[in-house]
Amino acid sequence: MVLTDQSTSIRFGEELDVTLIAPYLQAHIPGLTGTPRISxxxxxxxxxxxxxxxxxxxxxxxxxxxxxxxxxxxxxxxEFRILNQLRNGFPYCPKAYLHCTDESVIGAEFYVMERVKGIILRDRLPDELKLDETQTRQLCRNFVDRFVELHNVDYAACGLADLGKPENYVQRQIAGWTDRYAKARTPDAPNWEMVIAWLNEKMPADHPKPGIVHNDYRFDNVILDPEDPLSIVGVLDWELTTLGDPLMDLGNTLAYWIQADDPAPMQAMRRQPSHLPGMLTRQAFVDYYAERSGLRIDNFDFYYLYGMFRLAGIVQQIYYRFFHGQTQDKRFAQFIHLNRLLEQNALQVIGQSAL
Known part of the structure; x- marks a missing residue:
């Protein structure tokens, strides 16, 4: 088994025309020769x-x-701009080479970046890594450490002070995702009304120290060094990045974090090996983040609930495209079930919350 992340054949309907993109890239990126193999x-x-x-x-x-x-x-x-400017303060961003706005090349805007070869973890830890519980715990802590490092980046020094508006970030996120969810809702989708009402009632003030918010920080968006799998050498997927409350970003990440004692329906939605012995529980994750960042976290239920609601909004937006025939990707047919599961879990957290 090859541990580095591998590409596969192109999904039907998502092909790139090599006769169009290859000449364009060769004209704009020095040193390219030959015809590329595309996967x-x-x-x-x-x-x-x-x-x-x-x-x-x-x-x-x-x-x-x-x-x-x-x-x-x-x-x-x-996203192209974020990669090239943020890497001055956060060296885990891949280098981006080219941004193309000419939609005639592949039918849409696109950008080109370097390939950072490494290991990307999906729903399980490859047996070939042979990590014991102590090593797995250290990997998890390194994952949190990079998250804290990102939130502490001097974004103004990177030229990204205009990337977003940190003021009233919490309120705007709740209102924004409420609106986006309503617009993406299909007849078979849950309404999330009780959760939305709870989030509006329990909403805290913005954290006084805003930072870079990745908005999708997960194990399957980080690249591990093949020679030292406990070390993170790259962070991917910056399309949702902005400036805002770092605790909201923590809630985003914990919404994906399925731990060992979560019930079977939640295990079915797990996309990273967060359940393994050595991986931190959600509460331990929060505690370690607080220790490393120096931030006080008194009401994490709110941020966790927000993360689940936001994830449901993303899931529903993707399912909306499938429901209306805008994508042929059959994976998305199941996203309606994930949306319902997230609402059920959110309601359980509300029922147990001390807030």
Missing amino acids: QFPGGASNLTYLLEYPDQELVVRRPPFGHKARSAHDMGR
């Missing part, structure tokens, strides 16, 4: 990611999903 990375449910293998170089192409024309949700130029 697709199978992970992800939003922007599409392709591998272009040249004789002497490998490049990665990112483009928006098919069937979605709202540029603000899949802004290639913004």
